Amino acid sequence: MEANMPIEVILDDKTLDSQLRAITEKVVQGLRITEEEGLHLFEQGDLSYVGALANYIREKRHGDHTYFNRNFHIEPTNVCLYTCSFCSYSRLIKKREEGWEYSMDEIMDIVRKYDGEPVTEVHIVGGVLPQYDVEFYSELFRQIKAHRPELHVKALTPVEYHYIFKKAKVSYEEGMRLMKEAGLDSMPGGGAEIFHPEIRDQIAGGKCSGEQWLRIHEIWHELGGRSNATMLYGHIEEYRHRIHHLEELRKLQDKTSGFQTFIPLKFRNKGNQMSHVPESTVIEDLRNYAISRIYLDNFDHIKAYWPMIGREIAQLSLAFGVDDIDGTIDDTTRIYSMAGSEEQSPALSTRELVNLIRRVGRKPIERDTLYKVIQDYTDHVFEEDTAFKGYVSLPVTNKH
Numbered sequence: 001m002e003a004n005m006p007i008e009v010i011l012d013d014k015t016l017d018s019q020l021r022a023i024t025e026k027v028v029q030g031l032r033i034t035e036e037e038g039l040h041l042f043e044q045g046d047l048s049y050v051g052a053l054a055n056y057i058r059e060k061r062h063g064d065h066t067y068f069n070r071n072f073h074i075e076p077t078n079v080c081l082y083t084c085s086f087c088s089y090s091r092l093i094k095k096r097e098e099g100w101e102y103s104m105d106e107i108m109d110i111v112r113k114y115d116g117e118p119v120t121e122v123h124i125v126g127g128v129l130p131q132y133d134v135e136f137y138s139e140l141f142r143q144i145k146a147h148r149p150e151l152h153v154k155a156l157t158p159v160e161y162h163y164i165f166k167k168a169k170v171s172y173e174e175g176m177r178l179m180k181e182a183g184l185d186s187m188p189g190g191g192a193e194i195f196h197p198e199i200r201d202q203i204a205g206g207k208c209s210g211e212q213w214l215r216i217h218e219i220w221h222e223l224g225g226r227s228n229a230t231m232l233y234g235h236i237e238e239y240r241h242r243i244h245h246l247e248e249l250r251k252l253q254d255k256t257s258g259f260q261t262f263i264p265l266k267f268r269n270k271g272n273q274m275s276h277v278p279e280s281t282v283i284e285d286l287r288n289y290a291i292s293r294i295y296l297d298n299f300d301h302i303k304a305y306w307p308m309i310g311r312e313i314a315q316l317s318l319a320f321g322v323d324d325i326d327g328t329i330d331d332t333t334r335i336y337s338m339a340g341s342e343e344q345s346p347a348l349s350t351r352e353l354v355n356l357i358r359r360v361g362r363k364p365i366e367r368d369t370l371y372k373v374i375q376d377y378t379d380h381v382f383e384e385d386t387a388f389k390g391y392v393s394l395p396v397t398n399k400h
Ligand code: SF4
Pocket: 080, 081, 082, 083, 084, 087, 088, 089, 090, 126, 127, 128, 159, 204, 207
């Protein structure tokens, strides 16, 4: 997809300020940009400029390959003890009866619903409540593994782990070891929000701090596990907070190499305590993807969550540094629709997702959680597309 100008055009641009020129040269040479340069990109880099740089990096790393995986989500509860102001779950603790709190058997019923389906991963994340503790989750992971050993269990964020380990009076190290023994395969990237306390204390006060979030991922990486990272952007944070967040992730990744994917999450303002805060524009969303791609030179993948931003912006993002689209998820996922996302019923069939990627000239690759290629769909022909649908009788428009 030729959405961006080639990098040579930028290098020839005599009007480019000296700092942007220096950044371009670094990107071409595969060198790392500084925090100050990252901030300059947020402040001065227009969309076509940062897009061209990000697309250059994306294509150098992945060509046209665009990854997706087939997973399903389980949210054990949508009631939460915490009161993050951007979250629609936090309202529910006052009206608990309006929410859901699944038992072990109910969760296993959801897992069994996918028996025989070609899904490779279950993604488990939800609210924080006392009954969902170390014992509960250990038993859940064990039951899932006993039922379907090859299903990859990607579960819980440091927000839940911090809470359940504290309650069980075990250290992070001991707790993560117990989770691994029970069957945890990897960790999703949620709960990161914005690490900087100036913002975190205002929007997510009470839950684990930025340092604690990073520390739990670090321990998980030391145990040989892989994980993802997110950033909730576009609310009350400033660009310097985003750079601080990206820098903390880049530093930890230098140490452990345990992160696979970075997922920017757009703040949505429906149904939460921050409805008065305007949402970011599409231009800003695309700039944020692009600058994340440029800044995180030690992350392999940048992912777009299509249910959050909508299918068309997800397609556009593939020209702004994104190489992964969150998979075919069905309507058991309610986090995004409750937060006012673009897609009220976030389900796409594999065929729809593949076509969405192909329509912008990229190559759809189905992967497993650890990016092992399962199938290249570039030239795949779906049965539905070849099935003979019968002759269509056309209206007669011109009688002789
Ligand atoms: S963001 Fe997470 S921790 Fe915060 S209220 Fe929502 S579910 Fe609870």
